[in-house]
Amino acid sequence: MEAGLLFSGGKDSALAAVMLARDYGVELNTCVFDPARDVPAVRAAAAALHLPFRRRVLGRDLLEEAADMLLVCGYPNDAITMVHRAAIEALAGEYRVVGDGTRREDRVPRLERSAVQHLEMTTGSSYVRPLLGYGKPEVERLAGRLLVVRYGETGSIGNGDYEQEIREAIRARGIDPAPFFPADHLQSLVVGMRTTGNGDTGVRQL
Template identity: 40%
Template structure:
């Protein structure tokens, strides 16, 4: 079974991929709005880990709505969660195999990005995927110690 890990190039998403490797065929997925040339840097990190890596572009309308949310709310939390939800949804809608895993590096004490239980259930039911967060039982200091 395949696990697609939303990959920022950071330690949380990297550790999630490493923890999933014994059980799944891991692929790293970076989302971009094509505004910054981060793809090469993140690809280099992915190569260091030894996992295949793809970059998928999100529609800029998602970024526009997220910007509107930040302006209206006065803080970025809802906008970040909105972008994250749409990244998972985009990946889920392009999955070739049902019951594949989509994972990320969300930790126990993260405030963002965090999907609600109803969002997760809806994505799993609608797209036939499993959404997992291998670090959900770990706090920041635990992840730092593991890394």
């Protein structure tokens, strides 16, 4: 059975992909708003995992709705969760199993239990979160053992996070997006997988 996983190219969604791939035929899905936006670093991360990759376009209407919501609220949480829900719903239209890389402590993006139940009842798809039982220390340990990861500020490492385009939409309105987002927030990008052979650990990197 195929599973569609939301994939930013970061360590969390990459770990979720590795876990799901034990039981499903996983396709990695990265969502963008702008049809012209390519995500070569995310494609490379998918290639490093040896999993098929799809770029999906959510559209500028959803981007503008997210920007409006952020400016009204004064913080990004609700807007990013709204976009994430729309992305999961898009996958549920094509896959019997859909998932993401959200962890136990994640507050954003996160679907509450009622939203998950509604999604599954209305679409017939199962929503799975392989990392939901894992805390940050264990995710970091697993990532260090399985993946080669690069870190950087939003917009500096080319991952497929929603935040970059939302920031750009706010900036296009003549508003500085920086005060609406946490400062010094590092994001991750997978650039290779670690391999083990004959008892030795090596690195397979693109």
